[in-house]
Amino acid sequence: MSWLDIFVINAAYPAAFISKAEVREWPLIGWLAAKNETVFLRRGSRGHARIVNAEIASLLGRGRQVALFPEGTTTDGSQVHPFHAALLQPAIEAGAPIQPLALCYRLPDGRFTRAPAYDGDVSLLDCLKAIVAEREIVARIHVLPQLATTELPDRKRLSQRARDAIVERIANC
Structure with missing residues (x-):
């Protein structure tokens, strides 16, 4: 949903993240991401995806948790691509194992808020303004059952199972 997702998830479950390469150039956020061993992916480049997979394997080999957003884009949080x-x-x-997480942003009374949404034509500054304009935003991370890669070594089926679990949880977030 937002660049904020990384900070919320990392606060509860420290991990290296996969991010689009452009984030590296963002003021402060790019610097913080790089300090957290973020792997920056040039989208649309199959050759670069292989390099990124090697970097992910290296992080996993060192015992580091790696988090990614498999939608490859942001939304307003009301749907899952x-x-x-x-x-x-x-x-x-x-x-x-793959550990699916469902992340929801709500107002204190439980209503959905799109304030953190960094989608469409929303600029980083507009997103920051929307977040600051809310008196309080509650971020909820729902940890879903792990998916064993040893039992299901098919990445497409794994990703579909993760997505299905997240969609089900988001519907009741």
Whole structure:
């Protein structure tokens, strides 16, 4: 949903993240992401995806948790796009489980808020203004059952199972 997702998830479950390469150039956020061992992906480049998979494998090999957003884009949080499965391959090869998380942003009274949404034509500054304009935003992370890559070593099926679990949880968030 937002660049904020990384900070929310990392606060509860420290991990290296996969992010679009452009984020590296963002003031402060790019610097913080790089300090957290973020792997920056040039979208649309199959050759670069192989390099990124090698970096993910290296992080996993060092015992580091790696988090990615398999939609490959942001939304307003009311829907879940199809998942891209290619970046799950290093977890399969390492025998590391996939841990789906469902993240929801709500107001204190439980109503949905799109204030953190960084989608469409929303600029980073507009997104920051929307977040600051809310008196309080509650971020909820729902940890869903792990998916064993040893039992299901097919990245497309794994990504679909993860997506299905997340969609079900988001509906009741």
